[in-house]
Amino acid sequence: MTSTIDMAHATLDGRAADRLAELLAGWLPQQRWFGGKGRRIQSVTLASCLATPGIGDDHGEEVRLWHVLAQVTYPDGANNGEAPQTYQVFVGVRRSLPDRLRHAAIGDPGTAVPELGGHCYDGLHDAHLAAWLLERLAARDTVGPLRFDRFAGQVLRTDLRGTVLTGEQSNTSVVYGDRYIAKVFRRPAPGRSPELELGLALAVAESPHIAPPIGWAEYADPDLDEPMTLLTLQAFLPSATDGWALALTSVRDLFAAEPDVSAARAGADFAPEAHRLGMATARVHRALAATLPTGWLEGEELEQLAASMRRQLELTSRQVPQLLPYAPGLGEAIDRLAALGGPLPVQRVHGDFHLGQAMRTVTGWILLDFEGEPARSLTERRAMVSPLKDIAGMLRSFDYAAHHLLGTMSTLADQPPAATELMTVRAAEWAARNRDAFCRGYAESLGYDPRAQAAVLRAFEIDKAVYEVGYEAANRPAWLPIPLNACARLARH
Ligand SMILES: Nc1ncnc2c1ncn2[C@@H]1O[C@H](COP(=O)(O)OP(=O)(O)O)[C@@H](O)[C@H]1O
Numbered sequence: 001m002t003s004t005i006d007m008a009h010a011t012l013d014g015r016a017a018d019r020l021a022e023l024l025a026g027w028l029p030q031q032r033w034f035g036g037k038g039r040r041i042q043s044v045t046l047a048s049c050l051a052t053p054g055i056g057d058d059h060g061e062e063v064r065l066w067h068v069l070a071q072v073t074y075p076d077g078a079n080n081g082e083a084p085q086t087y088q089v090f091v092g093v094r095r096s097l098p099d100r101l102r103h104a105a106i107g108d109p110g111t112a113v114p115e116l117g118g119h120c121y122d123g124l125h126d127a128h129l130a131a132w133l134l135e136r137l138a139a140r141d142t143v144g145p146l147r148f149d150r151f152a153g154q155v156l157r158t159d160l161r162g163t164v165l166t167g168e169q170s171n172t173s174v175v176y177g178d179r180y181i182a183k184v185f186r187r188p189a190p191g192r193s194p195e196l197e198l199g200l201a202l203a204v205a206e207s208p209h210i211a212p213p214i215g216w217a218e219y220a221d222p223d224l225d226e227p228m229t230l231l232t233l234q235a236f237l238p239s240a241t242d243g244w245a246l247a248l249t250s251v252r253d254l255f256a257a258e259p260d261v262s263a264a265r266a267g268a269d270f271a272p273e274a275h276r277l278g279m280a281t282a283r284v285h286r287a288l289a290a291t292l293p294t295g296w297l298e299g300e301e302l303e304q305l306a307a308s309m310r311r312q313l314e315l316t317s318r319q320v321p322q323l324l325p326y327a328p329g330l331g332e333a334i335d336r337l338a339a340l341g342g343p344l345p346v347q348r349v350h351g352d353f354h355l356g357q358a359m360r361t362v363t364g365w366i367l368l369d370f371e372g373e374p375a376r377s378l379t380e381r382r383a384m385v386s387p388l389k390d391i392a393g394m395l396r397s398f399d400y401a402a403h404h405l406l407g408t409m410s411t412l413a414d415q416p417p418a419a420t421e422l423m424t425v426r427a428a429e430w431a432a433r434n435r436d437a438f439c440r441g442y443a444e445s446l447g448y449d450p451r452a453q454a455a456v457l458r459a460f461e462i463d464k465a466v467y468e469v470g471y472e473a474a475n476r477p478a479w480l481p482i483p484l485n486a487c488a489r490l491a492r493h
């Protein structure tokens with residue numbers, strides 16, 4: 001049964017819309033998921049602002065919810081024809097802001113905004129509003145251009161309290177009890193999101209390596225060529241641990257052991273898990289190749305791939321000048337990819353694969369977040385690419401896990417240089433051991449070792465490390481040395 005909630009497409013009047021845009025201009029840059037960090041904003045306009053009816057009172061207090069698509073432009077973007085960036089915000093409005101929502105205030109939490117009828121806040125943090133979203137999915141409702149749906153045969157529980165997940169994310173996730181997790185895309189784009197597309201394909205293929213998709217919402221507007229995916233709902237894995245946490249435990253054990261103890265004997269050896277993760281990755285690649293289109297890149301197409309890698313290298317070197325000394329060596333390796341001529345098999349892949357995107361449950365590894373790299377356009381994220389891109393992503397992640405703790409250990413400053421050097425050697429050994437185990441696992445499952453295509457794999461590793469340089473410079477400058485050191489190494493070999 002589906003239903004349509006009658007609504008008069010209520011939208012904010014000019015003055016109220018301007019005021020909300022002004023508040024968002026101050027609030028958006030402070031959000032972890034904002035893609036324009038460090039850039040001066042030129043304008044924020046509301047491309048869409050819809051009142052969502054039927055919210056009801058929360059303990060006698062009136063609550064309102066606006067679904068907002070805000071477009072952000074930058075002066076530097078206007079000069080080179082960059083399209084505005086679209087951000088999705090569920091704006092809650094209450095006359096008074098309870099303490100539990102102060103942290104989510106859009107604007108000053110102590111000041112009500114008369115034009116907007118009260119205090120504005122990020123509605124996903126409000127359990128009352130999160131419940132409204134879950135009810136819409138369960139009922140497969142249509143609310144103006146917002147279409148909520150769930151996969152056939154899924155009956156949703158709607159009595160679960162929604163809590164926003166804390167942690168570093170490119171989107172915002174709401175966990176309902178220990179049953180469901182909704183991922184609300186912060187930068188939706190016209191077209192089906194790869195998360196939904198690939199999740200559905202893998203569900204059809206009955207892959208045991210994904211969290212089963214349950215539902216989604218999209219924005220279907222006649223002005224758009226294709227509906228844009230706004231959020232997805234999938235099964236929550238309550239007892240799982242992510243690969244990044246497991247890997248760091250292993251590295252911690254290594255650093256706590258005597259310096260002459262190898263990674264294999266230091267305790268919490270990660271290599272058997274890396275091996276299983278390699279096998280799971282191969283199975284997911286095989287299922288994606290079986291259910292979605294595949295192809296080949298050769299000649300000019302391969303040159304175009306290399307050209308896009310080179311463009312990213314040039315752009316990032318301009319933005320992060322510390323990368324400049326390594327650019328020639330990295331560029332030469334990218335040129336070697338173009339010179340191969342092909343054919344290079346391509347298919348749909350994960351696209352932003354790293355240890356934080358894999359969760360270990362009691363039954364095995366589950367792969368998450370098939371969205372691709374958040375900074376890339378939807379067209380790029382939906383394109384077919386070599387599965388070696390995912391392999392390279394995970395190999396880079398072993399390097400991150402090995403070197404991250406070294407950078408955070410203040411005790412190292414008191415150590416003699418020889419001790420620091422030894423730990424650096426140990427970290428590199430840990431990374432090499434796990435990279436090898438992952439590739440062996442992949443080879444055992446698919447009958448093909450990704451290292452056989454060394455030049456292609458190296459180009460993808462370079463591309464990923466350069467992407468990470470840009471990502472860390474914008475988001476976590478303290479982490480920048482990790483990908484920069486990797487670029488230094490990759491430029492030499
Ligand atoms: N199905 C799930 N079960 C349990 N935890 C999950 C699930 N999906 C995501 N998570 C947790 O949420 C985090 C962020 O999810 P992710 O899909 O990577 O979001 P983003 O695209 O915003 O980075 C993951 O690192 C993981 O800890």
Ligand SMILES: O=P(O)(O)O[C@H]1O[C@H](CO)[C@@H](O[C@H]2O[C@H](CO)[C@@H](O)[C@H](O)[C@H]2O)[C@H](O)[C@H]1O
Pocket residue numbers: 168169170171244352354355356369372373374393396397398400401468471
């Ligand atoms: O998970 P997201 O889709 O948001 O991916 C982005 O953020 C990641 C960090 O949270 C970032 O990954 C980089 O850091 C990881 C450790 O935190 C490391 O394991 C990865 O190898 C490294 O790339 C990812 O690049 C970015 O797109």
